[in-house]
Amino acid sequence: xxxxxxxxxxxWLSLFNxxxxxxxxxVGGAITTAPDMHRYLVDETHWLGEAQFTSSIALAQAAPGPxxxxxxxxGWNLGLNAGAGLGGGWMSVxxxxxxxxxxxxxxxxxxSILTYTATRWAHQHRDKIGIRAFKSGMAPIVIALLLSTAWxxxxxxNQPTRDWPLYLLxxxxxxxxxxxxxxxxxxxxxxxxxxxxxxx
Amino acid sequence: xxxxxxLNQPRSKTDLFLSFTILALQGFGGVLAVVQRxxxxxxxxxxxxxxxxxxxxxxxxxxxxxxxxxxMIGGRYFGLPGALxxxxxMLTAPLVxxxxxxxxxxxxxxxxxAQGALRGxxxxxxxxxxxxxxxxxxxxxxxxxxxxxxxxxxxxxxxGVGVLRWPLAYVLxxxxxVACGWAYVQLAKQAALAGDRS
Numbered sequence: 001x002x003x004x005x006x007x008x009x010x011x012w013l014s015l016f017n018x019x020x021x022x023x024x025x026x027v028g029g030a031i032t033t034a035p036d037m038h039r040y041l042v043d044e045t046h047w048l049g050e051a052q053f054t055s056s057i058a059l060a061q062a063a064p065g066p067x068x069x070x071x072x073x074x075g076w077n078l079g080l081n082a083g084a085g086l087g088g089g090w091m092s093v094x095x096x097x098x099x100x101x102x103x104x105x106x107x108x109x110x111x112s113i114l115t116y117t118a119t120r121w122a123h124q125h126r127d128k129i130g131i132r133a134f135k136s137g138m139a140p141i142v143i144a145l146l147l148s149t150a151w152x153x154x155x156x157x158n159q160p161t162r163d164w165p166l167y168l169l170x171x172x173x174x175x176x177x178x179x180x181x182x183x184x185x186x187x188x189x190x191x192x193x194x195x196x197x198x199x200x
Numbered sequence: 201x202x203x204x205x206x207l208n209q210p211r212s213k214t215d216l217f218l219s220f221t222i223l224a225l226q227g228f229g230g231v232l233a234v235v236q237r238x239x240x241x242x243x244x245x246x247x248x249x250x251x252x253x254x255x256x257x258x259x260x261x262x263x264x265x266x267x268x269x270x271x272m273i274g275g276r277y278f279g280l281p282g283a284l285x286x287x288x289x290m291l292t293a294p295l296v297x298x299x300x301x302x303x304x305x306x307x308x309x310x311x312x313x314a315q316g317a318l319r320g321x322x323x324x325x326x327x328x329x330x331x332x333x334x335x336x337x338x339x340x341x342x343x344x345x346x347x348x349x350x351x352x353x354x355x356x357x358x359x360g361v362g363v364l365r366w367p368l369a370y371v372l373x374x375x376x377x378v379a380c381g382w383a384y385v386q387l388a389k390q391a392a393l394a395g396d397r398s
Binding site: 024025027058061062064065066068069073086108119120123130134135137138139141143144147148149157166167169170172175176178187188192193194196198200 | 224225226227228230231232233234237241252253255256257258259260261262263264265266267268271272275276280283287290291293294295297298299301302303305312313314316317318319320321322323324325326327328329330331332333334335336337339340343344345350351353354355356357358361362365368369372375376379380381382383384387388391
């Protein structure tokens, strides 16, 4: 593994500042700022290894819960690097936890404060035509964004001869969720199983 | 449809916290699909129309969109404590799970079967998101812009983001300004008509 990192309190502060500055830019999900996190954490400071970076994103996507938790995993791995890995005992766990707190507070605090105050204000003025026009106007657009997201996720596998089973799986899932009340966990489980067996 | 029955409400901040915890723990590959099904179809805290409106705001504001949604819904019923309860519900249990997974399986994610499982789950979650999008189209029926204009705006946005792959911000500003402007004109007309009648 990497040699143990020595992070000063100034380093922790700049870590917080970096994530806080990305927070307000994360329109359309924090994952859109992942390239900048990579530049900062992997290329510039070398606080995270390449493999740690990509596995943080992959693991958070596989696990239940909001995908934003990939940021927590980056903080965790960074803290472990600053300790001595999991072999470092409670000291490492403490630093890893500090990493989680610093990165998550950074990425969440500014956007949450803004969202909370803005939506409170909008709710108090919800009968104003301007507010209603914004919500009604954006409704078809965000629906289109959902469909585009699904479309782009599907096309990220771009070899039709090899990837057609994935397209089929996406299509069948869409129909089942749209038209039936089948529990989604079954579908996720089936997808994981089919993938693990190498069938899709 | 069942949407004409009266809506329910979260009973307490604890109810809110637990409801969001349960939602979040079911959300593999994104929580949105579960949120839509649980809050609109099962618990019936909101209608499809309200959900689309809230989702629009949650997605346009910076920050993770389901987290924004939990802040907004919690805040609406119980103010700041409710927002924090919703937020904590959405994040706490999944955070513990993901850290335990990192400790247990940190090295497994390179294995071929694990990569395969991720591919399969990714394909399913794309389907979940598409299904939510399709379901929400019916919520546009009550939109003041009218269904044809809504479909045209949605199609333009889809082409911009999904086909031409323009940056999201440009498409949002471009189609968004047209849409909000047109919605404003229609709502103002409705208001004027209502004013004449009274």
